Amino acid sequence: MKYSPALQGLIEALRCLPGVGPKSAQRMALHLLERDREGAVELSQRLQVAVDRIGHCVQCRNLTELEVCEICADTRRDAATICVVETPADVLAVEQSGSYRGRYFVLMGHLSPIDGIGPEDLGLDRFERRVAEEGVAEVILATNPTVEGEATAYYLSDALRSRGVKVSRIAHGVPLGGELEYVDGSTLAHAFSGRRPLE
Amino acid sequence: MKYSPALQGLIEALRCLPGVGPKSAQRMALHLLERDREGAVELSQRLQVAVDRIGHCVQCRNLTELEVCEICADTRRDAATICVVETPADVLAVEQSGSYRGRYFVLMGHLSPIDGIGPEDLGLDRFERRVAEEGVAEVILATNPTVEGEATAYYLSDALRSRGVKVSRIAHGVPLGGELEYVDGSTLAHAFSGRRPLE
Numbered sequence: 001m002k003y004s005p006a007l008q009g010l011i012e013a014l015r016c017l018p019g020v021g022p023k024s025a026q027r028m029a030l031h032l033l034e035r036d037r038e039g040a041v042e043l044s045q046r047l048q049v050a051v052d053r054i055g056h057c058v059q060c061r062n063l064t065e066l067e068v069c070e071i072c073a074d075t076r077r078d079a080a081t082i083c084v085v086e087t088p089a090d091v092l093a094v095e096q097s098g099s100y101r102g103r104y105f106v107l108m109g110h111l112s113p114i115d116g117i118g119p120e121d122l123g124l125d126r127f128e129r130r131v132a133e134e135g136v137a138e139v140i141l142a143t144n145p146t147v148e149g150e151a152t153a154y155y156l157s158d159a160l161r162s163r164g165v166k167v168s169r170i171a172h173g174v175p176l177g178g179e180l181e182y183v184d185g186s187t188l189a190h191a192f193s194g195r196r197p198l199e
Numbered sequence: 200m201k202y203s204p205a206l207q208g209l210i211e212a213l214r215c216l217p218g219v220g221p222k223s224a225q226r227m228a229l230h231l232l233e234r235d236r237e238g239a240v241e242l243s244q245r246l247q248v249a250v251d252r253i254g255h256c257v258q259c260r261n262l263t264e265l266e267v268c269e270i271c272a273d274t275r276r277d278a279a280t281i282c283v284v285e286t287p288a289d290v291l292a293v294e295q296s297g298s299y300r301g302r303y304f305v306l307m308g309h310l311s312p313i314d315g316i317g318p319e320d321l322g323l324d325r326f327e328r329r330v331a332e333e334g335v336a337e338v339i340l341a342t343n344p345t346v347e348g349e350a351t352a353y354y355l356s357d358a359l360r361s362r363g364v365k366v367s368r369i370a371h372g373v374p375l376g377g378e379l380e381y382v383d384g385s386t387l388a389h390a391f392s393g394r395r396p397l398e
């Protein structure tokens with residue numbers, strides 16, 4: 001015996017959320033139906049709107065419903081400096097630290113040969129060309145201090161050096177093995193100011 | 200600075216799920232948009248269908264998209280025995296224990312004067328009448344062994360005794376302070392067979 005089909009279907013669909021197992025999915029479905037049907041309708045609509053409208057910024061690859069995201073379109077920001085991060089959450093974390101006024105490039109991942117993720121999947125070919133063509137003075141590598149993040153930073157520093165651009169890596173302060181998006185603002189600010197050129 | 204409006208809206212809407220704070224909501228939204236847009240669309244549709252179609256069985260109050268749920272409509276089940284539980288998850292737990300072939304009544308909660316939840320909110324007035332009119336022989340009280348669950352069982356046993364119906368409470372086996380839906384099937388089966396009439 002299971003729940004009725006519509007309820008069972010909702011429970012199974014909730015499993016698409018990360019960290020949600022069968023028991024949590026059941027608890028969520030029953031909670032929504034018993035206590036928050038308005039919330040369920042709202043969530044349904046927000047999901048549809050998000051999927052319909054949100055794509056990637058053509059310049060920085062960040063998630064946005066605009067063709068060019070607000071940060072890339074902001075002419076008050078320093079276009080000669082680009083900070084490379086792994087995810088949209090990292091952009092938010094850096095922005096909230098208030099320590100950076102340049103532009104971004106969002107990899108939407110990191111190099112991972114084992115998963116078949118190469119430089120083209122991260123848009124690095126286009127990124128390298130753009131850096132050279134647009135007269136970028138400095139690229140700050142803010143990928144995570146994990147094995148894959150370090151490898152991605154190493155790959156980029158190597159590829160960009162031949163293009164004659166200054167490449168730096170954000171400094172200590174971001175704990176090793178940690179993830180950028182969970183670091184507090186002042187630690188991140190410190191990491192930015194203490195950045196050093198990669199030899 | 201925040202995310203783009205559609206993304207921010209999705210993150211906020213995900214907070215309607217129990218146990219989901221700001222950080223989890225952000226992680227869920229980014230996961231869906233970066234890695235599982237099909238899952239997001241599916242979830243959106245399932246939520247809408249569930250809210251549109253799922254109501255309460257007119258007989259037992261369980262969640263169902265039918266007027267009379269499958270269990271109440273199943274003529275092979277013993278109509279002379281009714282098991283009273285707090286939630287739809289409890290019905291599922293009892294069904295999966297395989298120890299019970301009667302009908303149910305689902306309170307969708309428990310008596311809680313402090314929250315203003317009285318007998319009418321749980322449909323107990325209609326339930327008492329139905330028990331008397333339909334010649335029910337036994338009512339098994341399977342509310343949770345919590346303060347509120349015990350109080351609800353006590354209230355029902357009191358109200359039903361005057362109607363001349365046998366009232367029993369499921370036995371030990373369900374740990375005190377625990378919740379019925381998390382108890383394994385064999386413990387529940389034991390609790391059913393060891394039930395005793397309330398004096």
Ligand SMILES: [Zn+2]
Nearest residue numbers: 057060069072
């Ligand atoms: Zn952009």
Ligand SMILES: [Zn+2]
Nearest residue numbers: 256259268271
């Ligand atoms: Zn029913």
